[in-house]
Amino acid sequence: MTFADILPTFDAMKSLKRKTAAEIVKVGNVTVRIYKRQRTTANGKSRIIFEVADYTNGVRRLIGFTDHANARRKAETLAGQLSTGAATAATMRNSEAASYGRAIELLRPTDTSLEMAASTFAKAFKILGGDFIIEAAKFYKLHRADKVTQKTVAEIVEELIASKKARGKSAKYLTDLRYRLSKFAEAFSVNISSVTTSDVQHWLDELEAAPQSAKNFRTVLHTLFQFAESRGYVFKGGNPVTDTEAITANAGQIEIFTPEEISLLLKSASESFRPILALGAFAGLRTAEIERIEWKEIDLASGFIHVAGEKSKTRSRRLVPIVANLKQWLAPYVAATGKVWKGTNTDLHEARGATVAAAKVDWKNNGLRHSFISYRLAEIQNAAQVALEAGNSPNIVFKHYRELVKPATATTWFAISPETPENVVQLSKAAK
Numbered sequence: 001m002t003f004a005d006i007l008p009t010f011d012a013m014k015s016l017k018r019k020t021a022a023e024i025v026k027v028g029n030v031t032v033r034i035y036k037r038q039r040t041t042a043n044g045k046s047r048i049i050f051e052v053a054d055y056t057n058g059v060r061r062l063i064g065f066t067d068h069a070n071a072r073r074k075a076e077t078l079a080g081q082l083s084t085g086a087a088t089a090a091t092m093r094n095s096e097a098a099s100y101g102r103a104i105e106l107l108r109p110t111d112t113s114l115e116m117a118a119s120t121f122a123k124a125f126k127i128l129g130g131d132f133i134i135e136a137a138k139f140y141k142l143h144r145a146d147k148v149t150q151k152t153v154a155e156i157v158e159e160l161i162a163s164k165k166a167r168g169k170s171a172k173y174l175t176d177l178r179y180r181l182s183k184f185a186e187a188f189s190v191n192i193s194s195v196t197t198s199d200v201q202h203w204l205d206e207l208e209a210a211p212q213s214a215k216n217f218r219t220v221l222h223t224l225f226q227f228a229e230s231r232g233y234v235f236k237g238g239n240p241v242t243d244t245e246a247i248t249a250n251a252g253q254i255e256i257f258t259p260e261e262i263s264l265l266l267k268s269a270s271e272s273f274r275p276i277l278a279l280g281a282f283a284g285l286r287t288a289e290i291e292r293i294e295w296k297e298i299d300l301a302s303g304f305i306h307v308a309g310e311k312s313k314t315r316s317r318r319l320v321p322i323v324a325n326l327k328q329w330l331a332p333y334v335a336a337t338g339k340v341w342k343g344t345n346t347d348l349h350e351a352r353g354a355t356v357a358a359a360k361v362d363w364k365n366n367g368l369r370h371s372f373i374s375y376r377l378a379e380i381q382n383a384a385q386v387a388l389e390a391g392n393s394p395n396i397v398f399k400h401y402r403e404l405v406k407p408a409t410a411t412t413w414f415a416i417s418p419e420t421p422e423n424v425v426q427l428s429k430a431a432k
Contacts, residue, residue, distance in 0.1 A: 013056055022034060023035075023036070025076055026079065027080050028083040030082040031051060033075075034051055034052050034053075034072065035050070036069075037051055037064075049064045050067075051063065051064050051071075052071050052075045052078065055082070055181060056082065064304075087261045087270065096393050104246065123360055148193045148234065149232050152190065153189070154325060156233055157178075157184075157225060160181070160227045170291070171345065174292065178431060180220045181220055181221075183217075188203075191233050192228050192233050196240055197244055199241040200241055203252075204245075204247070211248065214247050215248075218241060219248075222241040223242045225240060237368050255359075256367060256370045256371040256374050256375075256401055256405070257281070257365065257367050257371045257406060258330055259409065261359075262277070262413070265277055267359070268358035268359035269355045270355070272342070273328065273352070273355055275340055277355070277368065279382060281291075281368045281371055281372055282329070283305055283326055283372065284376065285305070285369070286391075287309055287348070293307065293339070294306070294339050295337055295339075300322060303322045304319045304320065304322060305319070305320040312391055316391065318388065318389070321389060324414070325414055325415060326417055328417045340377050358393065370401075371413070373386055373392070373397060374401045374410075376389065378395060378406060379411065380412035382399040383397045386401075
């Protein structure tokens with residue numbers, strides 16, 4: 001093969017290179033190519049044209065120019081459109097264009113481009129494993145550490161007790177509060193904001209206490225974290241006790257005193273403790289209510305005991321009738337002033353223990369109040385009236401106290417009065 005034979009092939013390769021060589025016009029990250037071509041006209045003459053690659057419609061289309069400057073300007077225009085998305089917008093359907101417009105308006109206050117917003121959403125979507133952007137934002141807002149004041153559990157316990165004391169809560173309540181919360185603070189020497197629902201649930205599960213006591217622990221813990229939340233020590237909605245398992249305390253069988261037993265207790269009680277027994281047995285007042293009540297609120301003349309809302313467990317004011325035998329038990333104290341029980345809660349328990357020991361009668365938990373409701377319901381056969389007097393609901397009274405005693409025994413109960421020991425024994429015998 002001679003050089004003359006190779007020359008045509010070499011010329012063809014150079015021609016192909018000239019045809020495929022491209023000038024690049026770049027705007028931002030977008031490039032548009034301009035191809036320089038040699039064309040042969042119909043009369044056999046050759047000329048140079050410049051072809052611009054247009055992708056604005058999604059497919060490649062070549063636009064020819066005989067003038068390089070015009071081709072260059074077109075390439076710059078196309079690159080600019082592709083860079084800003086204007087070319088894509090031009091091909092949108094009406095609904096797509098409207099959506100695009102709304103998106104731009106929604107983003108305007110954030111000073112964020114649609115492209116940046118889409119990129120951020122895509123990254124968050126991938127991290128969260130789905131469209132949970134709003135939930136994640138809310139969670140972040142609640143849990144921001146810079147929005148919560150860091151304090152230990154023990155510090156908040158002291159603040160809570162001081163707050164309750166300042167608001168006039170009883171010494172009994174404050175003692176119970178300190179006892180229960182101190183145990184929790186000992187177990188959690190950490191910032192209160194770091195305590196989780198799992199932590200509280202595990203602690204309650206491991207607690208060695210009767211169901212009612214465990215329920216009381218859960219109640220005071222809820223109070224503690226509610227207090228912390230209101231003062232910015234725990235994030236809003238972050239009370240971990242709320243989602244712990246509710247504790248149901250079975251009240252068990254209701255126990256009541258017999259007429260003979262209450263007679264022996266009244267006979268054995270000290271002068272200061274006797275009205276406590278009488279108010280529980282013949283008026284149904286709760287022990288806590290008796291500790292708060294004053295003699296001026298016991299009106300023997302009108303025949304009613306006024307239990308103020310702030311002294312009632314239910315925070316509801318009520319008038320309790322003073323039945324005939326109760327009036328006799330309270331008559332010796334008609335000139336008394338101040339609180340009915342002037343000692344402490346500890347003193348009250350000691351007086352009760354001494355009375356039980358002297359009477360040789362087993363004490364029944366909440367037995368005085370249970371006895372009053374049971375005998376009163378048997379006597380007047382009106383659950384709504386008894387509920388009103390006892391500060392309870394008619395449904396509870398009817399469900400738990402109906403048919404516990406017979407009317408004849410109820411008559412004996414409310415006939416017990418401070419007479420001679422012989423008469424008391426005689427009443428007791430009549431009740432058998």
